Amino acid sequence: MKISFNINGQPQSLDIDGNTPLLxxxxxxxxxxxxxxxxxxAACGACTLHVDGEAVRACSYAVKYANDKRxxxxxxxxxxxxxxxxxxxxxxxxxxxxxxxxxxFMMATAALLEQIPxxxxxxxxxxxxxxxxxxxxxxxxxxxxxxxSIQSQNTKTQTS
Amino acid sequence: MxxxxxxxxxxxxxxxxxxxxxxxxxxxxxxxxxxxxxTRYAELTPEKAFxxxxxxxxHKRCVNCHPADDYPRQGEDSHIHNFGVQRGPDNHGVAAxxxxxxxxxxxxxxxxxxxxxxxxxxxxxxxxxxxTRVEIARSMLNPDNNGGRTLEETxxxxxxxxxxxxxxxxxxxxxxxxxxKPPVPKAEYIKAVKAWAEGGAPIPEQ
Numbered sequence: 001m002k003i004s005f006n007i008n009g010q011p012q013s014l015d016i017d018g019n020t021p022l023l024x025x026x027x028x029x030x031x032x033x034x035x036x037x038x039x040x041x042a043a044c045g046a047c048t049l050h051v052d053g054e055a056v057r058a059c060s061y062a063v064k065y066a067n068d069k070r071x072x073x074x075x076x077x078x079x080x081x082x083x084x085x086x087x088x089x090x091x092x093x094x095x096x097x098x099x100x101x102x103x104x105f106m107m108a109t110a111a112l113l114e115q116i117p118x119x120x121x122x123x124x125x126x127x128x129x130x131x132x133x134x135x136x137x138x139x140x141x142x143x144x145x146x147x148x149s150i151q152s153q154n155t156k157t158q159t160s
Numbered sequence: 161m162x163x164x165x166x167x168x169x170x171x172x173x174x175x176x177x178x179x180x181x182x183x184x185x186x187x188x189x190x191x192x193x194x195x196x197x198x199t200r201y202a203e204l205t206p207e208k209a210f211x212x213x214x215x216x217x218x219h220k221r222c223v224n225c226h227p228a229d230d231y232p233r234q235g236e237d238s239h240i241h242n243f244g245v246q247r248g249p250d251n252h253g254v255a256a257x258x259x260x261x262x263x264x265x266x267x268x269x270x271x272x273x274x275x276x277x278x279x280x281x282x283x284x285x286x287x288x289x290x291x292t293r294v295e296i297a298r299s300m301l302n303p304d305n306n307g308g309r310t311l312e313e314t315x316x317x318x319x320x321x322x323x324x325x326x327x328x329x330x331x332x333x334x335x336x337x338x339x340x341k342p343p344v345p346k347a348e349y350i351k352a353v354k355a356w357a358e359g360g361a362p363i364p365e366q
Binding site: 019021040041042043048054055056057060061062065108109111112114115116123126129 | 246254260265271
């Protein structure tokens with residue numbers, strides 16, 4: 001079936017089996033390798049990307065549901081050369097160790113900050129449930145608070 | 161040698177033919193055979209209909225998403241849903257971890273994640289976990305609990321809502337194992353709900 005969507009600001013149109021997981025479309029057909037395969041059963045969150053601004057686990061999302069949607073992967077998180085607050089914070093707090101799970105965490109965090117701009121630790125506990133085997137969780141928590149602060153400063157700068 | 165080989169093949173085919181010919185397709189269990197041969201579904205009084213209906217509504221495929229607290233249940237043992245998912249402000253999860261983060265409109269048999277339209281928790285007022293079948297039925301008919309539905313609207317929901325009917329097509333889990341369906345076939349369940357409602361929706365004492 002023909003499926004059309006916007007990915008990272010670019011229109012895309014594919015003729016494909018509609019039940020193909022979006023993860024494989026993103027990685028194998030569109031060659032965007034930032035979104036990772038971790039478990040294939042929506043348990044780890046490594047495949048998290050955005051569909052119309054909402055966090056979605058792409059390994060369990062048939063591409064047919066992406067028709068006419070706006071997809072954002074980790075490659076599309078920044079605004080041109082301007083880093084997203086999450087990316088900036090992740091660098092400042094030196095979060096990654098092996099790095100494999102990080103795109104999923106960053107996309108989940110970006111989705112969280114869209115809806116809860118200043119999350120508490122409890123909000124982070126409730127919303128960010130991806131799995132990291134290198135146990136960088138404590139640095140992630142710091143980075144999430146830092147990202148919220150950067151985002152808040154950016155918002156103030158834009159409105160002033 | 162060639163003649164013996166041909167003879168051997170002929171004997172094999174005869175044996176195969178006899179085996180297939182004497183096998184009885186009626187031995188293979190089918191939903192249709194269960195419903196036509198099971199006397200439980202004959203002579204459906206409203207009281208019997210209630211029993212059949214509640215066999216379904218107390219099944220884990222239903223109760224897993226009608227919890228009494230803020231955590232869906234999952235699996236055949238109805239353990240608390242993995243990964244810390246929770247009800248959220250509108251029964252659809254929390255900001256970055258909504259039901260639709262993983263669950264879509266159909267089962268995903270690649271990942272083992274079940275799906276149906278409007279996948280979410282039933283509101284707290286429709287909690288069934290821990291209730292007896294009588295308590296569930298009374299709650300179901302109480303407009304304060306059931307979202308203001310009339311009996312007719314309740315019957316419509318119970319017999320036509322895709323999320324309710326998902327219970328008979330629950331897909332497979334992450335290991336490829338089919339989920340257990342309710343103990344009453346779908347067609348018989350629907351007949352039972354309607355027969356119960358048409359008979360005045362009686363609820364027994366126990």
